[in-house]
Amino acid sequence: MPRFLEVSVSKKHDGSLLTEADVAAQAAFARGLQSIIDCPMLGEEMSSAEQCALWQHNQQGLWVVDPIDGTNNFINGLPHFALSVAFVAQGCAQMGVVYNPVSQELFYAQRGHGAYLNGEQLPLRKVNKPLSDAIAGVEVKYLRSGKLASRMHTLSPVGSQRSMGCSTLDWCYLAAGRYDVYVHGGQRLWDYAAGALIYEExxxxxxxxxxxxxxxxxxxxxxxVIAALQPALFEQWLKWIRANQ
Incomplete structure (x- = not known):
């Protein structure tokens, strides 16, 4: 947080932005996580070759870290970003933590033990509503089907859409009941590893x-991903997306 609005910015090879805060946070995780479970760490700010090798050779246990999810928000002074850490074994997240340092909201889960926000079990609210009233998290930019992206703009079945630039918090807002439904065309491993577990739990x-x-x-x-917290909404949302892909 001392680097918030006070940070230098560079571009990675894929055009995405990188700050010294991302690098410093990842280094801090690398130093600290092994004291919890002694296994390698895969971080967003590693090369693709390093990430692939770590994933292929550490199926028994691997930390997956996004040191700052929502770097664009962080750089531009938008107080909507998070740190995400997951412990993954056999290709599946077993523990996950997502922390928003601005709101000081800590979302966390262990497989089979439920999900929590600052000690309160998730979801915080369950509201039965029609799909036409639902709040949807939608990242249209990443939808692979041009047809689906177009129809999400023009024929969306939901009440309103949100795109806030931080996938890890999207998962947590869905788990908490702040979002009702969600669709994303392609999240990176570190974007979903912790959040998807929190949402499932x-x-x-x-x-x-x-x-x-x-x-x-x-x-x-x-x-x-296609997701919805309430079973009835999930079936409606899934059916609409399948019909419009």
Whole structure:
């Protein structure tokens, strides 16, 4: 937080932005996580070759870290960003933590033990509502189907849409009941590893645009998602997306 609004910025090879705060946070995680579980760490700010090698050779246990999710927000002074850490084994997250240092909201879950926000079990609210009244988290930019992206703009079945630039918090807002439904065309491993577990442990359902099981899908480093917290909404949302892909 001392670097918020006081940070130098550079560009990575893929055009995304990088700050000294991202690098420093990742280094701090690398130093500290092994005292919890002694296994390697895969961080967003590593090279693709390093990330792939770590994933392939450490299926028994691997930390997956996004040191700052929402770097663009962080750089531009928008107080909506988070740190995300997951412990992953056999391709599936077993523990996950997402922390928003601005609001001091700590979301966390362990597989089979529920999900929590600052000690309060998630979801915070359950509201039965029609899809036409739902608040949707939608990242239209990343939808792979031009047809789906277009129809999300023009024929969306939901009440309103949000795109706030921080995938890890999108998951947590869905788990808390702040969002009702969600769709994303391709999140990176560090964007979903902790958040998807927190959401699942809050009782949410998951699918992918490709139709495979979420955790066993082939697209580990770019995984799509269709999600809704309430079962009835999930079925309606999934049906609409499948019909408009």
């Amino acid at each position: 809050a009782g949410g359902q998951l699918a992918t645009l490709e139709g495979d099981a979420f955790w066993s899908g082939q697209h580990v480093f770019s995984r799509s």
